[in-house]
Amino acid sequence: MTAPIRVLVCDDQALIRTGLTTIINAQDDLEVVGECGDGRTAVDLGGRLRPDVVVMDVRMPVLNGIEATRLLAGAGVPHPVKVLVVTTFNLDEYVYEALRAGASGFLLKDAPPAQLLHGIRTVAAGTALLDPKVTRRLVGRYAARIRPAEHGPRDLPLTPRELEVLRLIAEGLSNREIAEALQLSQETVKTFVSRILTKLGLRDRVQAVVYAYRHGLVV
Structure with missing residues (x-):
């Protein structure tokens, strides 16, 4: 059997983390290997656990998701980790900054579970999640x-x-x-x-x- 895709879930709301973890762990090909509630811990766990994909919120304490993404996946990082940013904030500025920081994709939290799962698999496969026309805009x-x-x-x-x-x-x-x-x-x-x-x-x-x-x- 192919090893499951290893996922780190980062969100400052425990209820959201639990929901994401439950959805992800229900899939045979996905596995949550860790979770956290702030950006600094996300960077520490990302470096230690080496997940295939980090599901990252934008607004988090200690270190926000954009800066955490830059430290995990940005230019010059020796061993970058793939990051899928998932947030409630549908702002072009957030999308742009997340992609510039090194994120491989961007989803809203109100996306259906199937879209989240597709996003994780897409990013894990090394493909950018955003539609080309969205990227162009x-x-x-x-x-x-x-x-x-x-x-x-x-x-x-x-x-x-x-x-x-x-x-x-x-x-x-x-x-x-x-x-x-x-x-x-x-x-x-x-x-x-x-x-x-x-x-x-x-x-x-x-x-x-x-x-x-x-x-x-x-x-």
């Missing part, structure tokens, strides 16, 4: 805050076709839509996306969108 709104980078498009280690694919990712197109736009197969587009992420040292499509804005690939 969020990063587009805060584009001025993430420009400029020292290097422009001409300095990137990408082929012309890879640059084209990266631009379309940043514009919110899915693999299927990119395939249609460039008259390629979806499998070919998937290969291009994988190469782009590898060459640029990016974790997922969310980071690719931010990267494209930073380097002036999208107006």
Whole structure:
């Protein structure tokens, strides 16, 4: 049997933690390995338990969820942990800051249990949870805050076709839509996306969108 996905649940409300833990542990392929009520403990447990996914609230005492995410999954962390931010606050600012901090996804607490479980599995598999169009809207709104980078498009280690694919990712197109736009197969587009992420040292499509804005690939 495949080992279950190991989950750390972090929320300052005990009732919420209990509910999340109950939902997650009811699945054969998921297992809660720890829970906590503040961001500092989340960072400590994340480093010690090495869970596959941390389900992280935003507003918590001692250290908030955004800063805890940055310490667990941000740039420069030697052994980053995947973080799924789950909060009651449907604010673009929170979503943007969570993704910039290194989160792999973002869900609201009023999402149905099936969506939470799907989110955990998606993040554990190494895929960003947000829909590309949602990512495009969020990063587009805060584009001025993430420009400029020292290097422009001409300095990137990408082929012309890879640059084209990266631009379309940043514009919110899915693999299927990119395939249609460039008259390629979806499998070919998937290969291009994988190469782009590898060459640029990016974790997922969310980071690719931010990267494209930073380097002036999208107006």
